[in-house]
Amino acid sequence: MNAKISIQQVQKSFRVRRNLVDSNDQKKPLLALGEITLDVKPGEFMVIVGPSGCGKSTLLDLLAGLTRPSSGQILLDGQLITGPNLDRGIVFQQYALFPWKTALANVEFGLQTKGVPRKERRDIAQSFIQLVGLSGCENRYPHELSGGMKQRIAIARSLAYDPEVLLMDEPFAALDVQTRETLQSELLRIWEATKKTIIFITHGIEEAVYLGQRVAVMSSRPGRIKDVIEIPFDKCTKGEDVRTHPAFIRLRHQIWDLLKDEVERAQAQERGDTLQSSR
Numbered sequence: 248m249n250a251k252i253s254i255q256q257v258q259k260s261f262r263v264r265r266n267l268v269d270s271n272d273q274k275k276p277l278l279a280l281g282e283i284t285l286d287v288k289p290g291e292f293m294v295i296v297g298p299s300g301c302g303k304s305t306l307l308d309l310l311a312g313l314t315r316p317s318s319g320q321i322l323l324d325g326q327l328i329t330g331p332n333l334d335r336g337i338v339f340q341q342y343a344l345f346p347w348k349t350a351l352a353n354v355e356f357g358l359q360t361k362g363v364p365r366k367e368r369r370d371i372a373q374s375f376i377q378l379v380g381l382s383g384c385e386n387r388y389p390h391e392l393s394g395g396m397k398q399r400i401a402i403a404r405s406l407a408y409d410p411e412v413l414l415m416d417e418p419f420a421a422l423d424v425q426t427r428e429t430l431q432s433e434l435l436r437i438w439e440a441t442k443k444t445i446i447f448i449t450h451g452i453e454e455a456v457y458l459g460q461r462v463a464v465m466s467s468r469p470g471r472i473k474d475v476i477e478i479p480f481d482k483c484t485k486g487e488d489v490r491t492h493p494a495f496i497r498l499r500h501q502i503w504d505l506l507k508d509e510v511e512r513a514q515a516q517e518r519g520d521t522l523q524s525s526r
């Protein structure tokens with residue numbers, strides 16, 4: 248089967264000043280992403296997990312078209328990604344809603360950009376607000392919504408303009424445990440209903456095993472794909488207690504075994520970066 252998204256030998260480096268004190272210090276390249284090659288199938292739920300600073304957000308920005316690879320390429324349905332487009336919806340950790348717009352107007356926003364007529368816009372937005380379980384909250388402003396509700400609206404907004412792919416960068420990281428778990432199962436339900444291809448980035452191993460059909464484990468910087476683990480659960484039968492299932496626990500351990508050296512290396516890198524920049 249053809250890949251929905253094909254990441255081909257992608258590298259990304261940034262030019263950074265290592266020494267903050269010395270203004271004459273020349274900028275040097277920092278390789279954030281090593282060579283990444285990964286195919287994501289149509290309708291697949293792919294989770295990318297990795298230690299802090301390994302380049303997860305850098306990879307997501309590349310997929311979103313917000314930045315360009317230093318080398319390699321990313322294809323969507325065989326077409327080169329050259330910039331942002333409504334074929335990809337993005338949900339960030341911080342809700343990124345317009346504070347001066349109501350929930351309904353926030354969800355309508357992408358549709359307006361797409362040129363959908365006003366009445367149709369309203370109907371579509373309302374149906375997605377219903378899909379994320381927030382009917383009745385259409386006229387509330389973001390400050391009148393809880394963190395979980397804001398994130399639901401952000402998801403509804405991304406889905407409303409019918410993107411091919413949903414890119415999610417630690418969307419539940421700022422939420423409390425109960426809200427996070429509720430939204431995780433909601434997201435699976437929404438994924439079942441919409442059949443979108445999802446690329447979901449997280450630090451959380453449990454979240455990765457719970458949500459993903461496959462989990463790509465990244466190495467510490469420069470981020471590479473260390474391994475890709477199949478999660479052989481049928482998503483439809485995933486109930487709340489799946490987290491205590493022996494197979495679930497085994498997969499969690501398997502991923503942690505792959506990650507723990509990377510986490511230590513990433514922490515050592517962070518200490519090194521802090522030392523260098525304070526010199």
Ligand SMILES: Nc1ncnc2c1ncn2[C@@H]1O[C@H](COP(=O)(O)OP(=O)(O)OP(=O)(O)O)[C@@H](O)[C@H]1O
Pocket residue numbers: 261262263277279297298299300301302303304305306450468
């Ligand atoms: N615009 C930039 N300019 C310079 N360096 C950058 C830039 N963006 C990211 N980096 C560096 O690239 C590396 C990867 O950063 P990135 O934010 O992608 O990691 P991450 O895995 O998402 O981290 P976290 O899990 O902590 O959010 C880091 O060392 C970061 O400092």
